[in-house]
Amino acid sequence: MELLVLFAACLLISGVAIRLGSALAARLGILDRPGGHKQHEAVTPFAGGFGLIAVLLSASLLGDGFFGGTVLAPVPGLILGAVLIFVTGLADDIWHLGFKPRFLVQAMVALSMVFIGGVELRSLGELLPGVMVDLGWLAVPVTVFATIGLINAVNMIDGIDGLSGSVSLFSLALTAIVAHYGDHGAYVFFLVALMGGVAGFLYFNLRYPGNRRARVFLGDNGSMLLGFLFAWLFIDLSQGERAAMTPVTALWLFALPLMDTVGVMLRRFWLGKSPFRPDRHHFHHLFVRAGFRVYDIVAVAVLMQLVFALIGVCGLLLGVPDYLMFWLFLGVFAGYLLVILRPWRLVPGLRRLGRWLGLPSVDVCGIFVGYLRREKSPETVALISAGLGNAHDYRLGVYEMNKCGTDGRNVYVVVEIPANGDEHLIGRIQRDALRLKKRLAGHQGVEVRLFMCRSATSDPSAGAMAGGDRGPDRRDVRSSLIYSVERGHFMVDDGTGCEVSVPPPCL
CATH class of the missing domain: 3.30.70 (Alpha-Beta Plaits)
Structure with a gap:
């Protein structure tokens, strides 16, 4: 009951903050306008991050009472990094920063996570039978690399209404289950609070009867913030003697965004293009080309992410060796790449799949x-x-x-x-x-x-x-x-x- 009240309260806080943030965004010109590789047809405010940062700040102000009597020790580092990445995202939404200044700030945030928050990726687990991969002096650079990767994975999957929020909501829910079984009560409450914040955003961003299109976008301020929070959660919950999961489990809990991001960047490298140049070759764009409705694309993505996350959680709870889960993940990723890198075959196949499933085409x-x-x-x-x-x-x-x-x-x-x-x-x-x-x-x-x-x-x-x-x-x-x-x-x-x-x- 306490968790339900917490979820509802954070949903309300997020909704109010996004309402206020939307009005502010309209005045300051923090708006997404149609054109280029974008598919929407109306000017839309970038205000999703306002809801998330409001929930995060409210949680920190409530202190121990918010976290059910347990102390989430590194909160100052978390808040500092979150505020910095949120402000950077806002600046990017307004002035369209290049990838270099964005990466610089993301690296600074990752370093603050290590040296102020004490959250560091020190071990990758047993990736080979009997071989524990401890990072040693590489821990800090690998932590920075992983954090930047997760931040941009959320940003890159934020391509159609409701997609990033829905996938993130289910990932947070499965991570909360893992934290519960790992006896991390503070993080369970924190994750439920974030779920409320994301649900408040989805009220404005998801398509449903009476809401034909998104009224608010997550924006870089929201996607970068959400990616940073995922990085913090996955790294902290997978390290140390009280680790609730392994780093390999974290891969499964966030599999779809990671696969999509790496797959798209590899494709750009293969074609001799900049990996940071946006295009319309993400998996959701291929579904759009196949005539799928946005509702159906979001449903398929959520189902895929849910299956991946459940595989990771089941492997963790059943005690499946890390190296088996890791190589299984690489096998699934290789299959994903084989399919996604051949759009001339995938798109017609998706059309046939849509007809077989009885899904109406957007045409x-x-x-x-x-x-x-x-x-x-x-x-x-x-x-x-x-x-x-x-x-x-x-x-x-x-x-x-x-x-x-x-x-x-x-x-x-x-x-x-x-x-x-x-x-x-x-x-x-x-x-x-x-x-x-x-x-x-x-x-x-x-x-x-x-x-x-x-x-x-x-x-x-x-x-x-x-x-x-x-x-x-x-x-x-x-x-x-x-x-x-x-x-x-x-x-x-x-x-x-x-x-x-x-x-x-x-x-």
């Missing part, structure tokens, strides 16, 4: 019904119109194919529904298609599927086609419009809510 713009006999089309149109009701604005077109060899079934129906990028509406269109399929189940030979608008990402050519097929349902010179029915606020109302643009033929 969906209606419903296709075919193939009908001409004399049956009025009856079918009536069933379709009744099924759609007043839920959508739509244009229903009945087309006749101008070719032979169709066994008399040469008429098809296309219901065009202007989704305008509304992913929730796309989900409703899919449900409508399923209902229509049931309504028309008694009509032998009738096919119902989603209708897709062709785009540069889904098809190199222009026009429209039915999803999953390039068959005769395509509207081109081989098809003629017989008649159409339109409904919507943009039509002239004749008292019925419908208008027949071209009178249906007398059949």
